[in-house]
Amino acid sequence: MNEVIFSIFSAFIFGLIIGSFLNVLIYRLPREKTPLKPVFSFCPSCGEKIKWYDNIPILSYLILKGKCRNCGSKISLRYPFVEFLTGVASVLAYLKTGLTVDYIFIFFFLASMITITFIDLDFKIIPDEINFAGFFTGMIYTFFRTDFNWVDAFLGAVVGAGFLFSIAYLYLRFRGIEGLGMGDVKFMAFVGTYIGWFGSLFTIFAGSFLGALVGGAVAYLSRSKEKGKFEIPFGPFLALSATVYLFFGKQIKNWYFGF
Numbered sequence: 001m002n003e004v005i006f007s008i009f010s011a012f013i014f015g016l017i018i019g020s021f022l023n024v025l026i027y028r029l030p031r032e033k034t035p036l037k038p039v040f041s042f043c044p045s046c047g048e049k050i051k052w053y054d055n056i057p058i059l060s061y062l063i064l065k066g067k068c069r070n071c072g073s074k075i076s077l078r079y080p081f082v083e084f085l086t087g088v089a090s091v092l093a094y095l096k097t098g099l100t101v102d103y104i105f106i107f108f109f110l111a112s113m114i115t116i117t118f119i120d121l122d123f124k125i126i127p128d129e130i131n132f133a134g135f136f137t138g139m140i141y142t143f144f145r146t147d148f149n150w151v152d153a154f155l156g157a158v159v160g161a162g163f164l165f166s167i168a169y170l171y172l173r174f175r176g177i178e179g180l181g182m183g184d185v186k187f188m189a190f191v192g193t194y195i196g197w198f199g200s201l202f203t204i205f206a207g208s209f210l211g212a213l214v215g216g217a218v219a220y221l222s223r224s225k226e227k228g229k230f231e232i233p234f235g236p237f238l239a240l241s242a243t244v245y246l247f248f249g250k251q252i253k254n255w256y257f258g259f
């Protein structure tokens with residue numbers, strides 16, 4: 001096999017395995033105090049321990065035709081989807097960095113975005129553990145990267161978290177609603193360490209725009225069913241915007257300052 005294809009294939013397989021682990025994190029982190037304690041996975045319906053051969057990313061889902069071997073209850077399509085997405089993320093990280101130290105940090109960043117997105121969709125929270133680990137690794141990463149020092153990283157965190165906190169404060173002060181959670185603010189401190197102050201601002205603006213767009217569409221489409229409250233989590237839009245900036249930051253910055 002061609003060496004490049006083999007590397008990409010390996011990155012994808014590694015991503016699938018990590019994706020399988022992310023499924024566990026997504027399920028347990030918001031529910032349990034010790035998400036990593038039992039290493040095995042359990043069927044959410046019958047509680048039966050899942051055998052290792054039924055726990056192979058994507059393949060097992062296909063072989064079992066999306067059903068638990070023990071109780072026959074449906075397995076959400078989201079599990080193989082998260083695995084696939086993480087596989088793709090690993091390949092993208094590899095294509096961006098090659099097999100370097102950077103790969104570990106970039107892939108960690110992307111895996112965190114995936115985890116945060118699905119936890120926020122389910123529970124409307126972003127766990128402190130991920131934000132803290134993300135901030136910490138972002139600061140550590142500055143020792144390895146040449147484009148960014150710790151001041152840039154720290155400034156990214158302060159600008160991102162500070163700006164979003166100000167918006168949240170104004171929202172609460174003048175409209176009396178808690179429109180934004182502190183999880184989103186801490187999330188900005190995390191991504192700011194990776195993408196800097198300009199990336200932070202881009203993430204907030206692009207995330208707000210996307211969120212308003214999708215939120216408006218959802219509110220419009222479900223208008224007839226229930227009136228009033230539509231709680232759209234902000235995290236997934238922020239995560240997507242931060243990811244776009246991570247890959248295309250240079251182009252976005254050039255485009256913006258080119259005007």
Ligand SMILES: [Zn+2]
Nearest residue numbers: 043046068071
């Ligand atoms: Zn089951």
